[in-house]
Amino acid sequence: MAELLRLRGLIKRFGGLVATDGVDLTVQEGEVHALIGPNGAGKTTLVHLISGALRGNAGSVFFAGEELTHAPVHERVRRGLVRSYQVTSIFTRLSALDNALLAVQAAAGSSMRFWTPVRTERAFTRDARALLMRVGLLDRAEVVAGTLAHGEQRKLEVALALAARPRLLLLDEPLAGLGPEESLHMVELIGGLAGEVTIVLVEHDMDAVFKLAHRISVLVSGRIVATGAPDEIRSDARVRQAYLGDELGSAA
Numbered sequence: 001m002a003e004l005l006r007l008r009g010l011i012k013r014f015g016g017l018v019a020t021d022g023v024d025l026t027v028q029e030g031e032v033h034a035l036i037g038p039n040g041a042g043k044t045t046l047v048h049l050i051s052g053a054l055r056g057n058a059g060s061v062f063f064a065g066e067e068l069t070h071a072p073v074h075e076r077v078r079r080g081l082v083r084s085y086q087v088t089s090i091f092t093r094l095s096a097l098d099n100a101l102l103a104v105q106a107a108a109g110s111s112m113r114f115w116t117p118v119r120t121e122r123a124f125t126r127d128a129r130a131l132l133m134r135v136g137l138l139d140r141a142e143v144v145a146g147t148l149a150h151g152e153q154r155k156l157e158v159a160l161a162l163a164a165r166p167r168l169l170l171l172d173e174p175l176a177g178l179g180p181e182e183s184l185h186m187v188e189l190i191g192g193l194a195g196e197v198t199i200v201l202v203e204h205d206m207d208a209v210f211k212l213a214h215r216i217s218v219l220v221s222g223r224i225v226a227t228g229a230p231d232e233i234r235s236d237a238r239v240r241q242a243y244l245g246d247e248l249g250s251a252a
Contacts, residue, residue, distance in 0.1 A: 001028035004168055004198050005050070005081075010059035012045055019045040021222035023059070027168070032190070032199045034209045037219035043202045046219065047172050050200070051083040052076045064167065080167030084157050084174060092146030096137055096156055099145050100128035103163035131159040135189060151182030155189060168198045175205045187211060210234070 005027035012020045019042045027033045037043055048054035050061060052073040061069045063081050071079075091099050104127045132138045135155040140148060145156060154174055161169060174190065175183045187208050193199065194212065203209050209216065210230045217227040218239050226236045233239055 001030050003027075004029040004064060005200070006060075006062040007046075007050070008060045008062070010046070010049055010061070011057045012042075012049060012054060013057050018222050020049065020056070023219075023222070023224055025217055025224060025227070027198060027200060028215075029167075029198050030195075031214040032194050032201055032212050034201045034203060034213035034216045035219060036203065036206075036209055036216060041219045042222040043219055044172060047083060047170050047200075047202055051081065051170055053083075077164050080165065081170070082161050082164045082166035082168070083170035084161050084172055090145045090153060090156055090160065092144070094145055095142050096132060096145050096148065096152075097125075097128055097141040099156060100131045100159055100163065101125065103160040104128045104131070107163045107165065127163075131162055132156075134162065135159045136185070149182070151178050151185060154178065154182075154186060158189065158193075162193075162197075166197055168200065169193070170200045170202075172202045173204065174201070175203060175208055183208065 003026055005025070007023055007025040010020050010023040011018065021042075023042075023046060035043055035046065045054065049056050052068070052071060052075070055070070059069070060067060063076070063079060066079070068076055068079070068081070091102065094102070101124055104124050105121070108124070129138060129141065132141050135158050137152060137155055137159065140152060145153065148156065158171075158174070171190065175186055178186060183205065190199065190201070190212055201209070201212060213230055215227060216230055216233045218225050218233065218236075226233060226239050228236070
């Protein structure tokens with residue numbers, strides 16, 4: 001597989017706190033690459049650095065062979081580097097379909113200066129409905145997003161991210177707050193996307209990680225301490241000592 005994302009020496013400090021400490025990471029095109037580690041390890045900070053939401057103090061970000069270290073968020077999105085968030089970010093007063101329509105319209109570069117009925121654009125509506133179908137929400141298209149179940153809201157957020165036609169999708173704890181059945185549905189959704197888009201997955205659910213990931217990187221105290229296939233990570237003594245412990249055994 002070809003290299004899609006490469007991080008070299010990424011450092012981010014918050015005053016005297018070093019959140020990421022010289023992170024080197026390579027993500028291959030087409031893989032699901034999970035990023036795990038204890039709370040406070042720097043996982044979300046690293047996602048912010050990859051997406052452009054934060055600027056690092058040192059280091060480089062390369063995507064599809066181009067350096068994007070200083071590129072803003074919108075430029076990274078335009079090039080196909082898209083993320084979701086730990087906290088669901090949707091328009092709660094609009095229907096699921098209208099959320100998807102606005103995402104499709106924004107991705108198409110349509111002007112937002114003049115509000116016109118976006119549903120009059122047949123191509124936008126077709127694409128928005130296709131996104132809802134992709135995440136299993138087409139039958140919920142007319143439901144107000146704020147009244148959707150939490151798991152459905154998380155699916156809708158994935159649909160909004162997919163509207164940008166990502167080459168790489170950053171999923172930051174997509175199973176957070178989900179019940180067992182909702183988690184199962186989300187794992188199925190991510191597994192289905194795996195053949196279509198490269199995914200960097202930040203997740204605490206070890207069962208989901210070991211089921212979905214092709215490779216796993218372990219972040220501890222701002223540093224990558226191990227990267228490898230799930231079986232390699234499962235048997236890595238450093239990882240057991242630093243983080244997984246009994247959780248690793250339960251995921252076996």
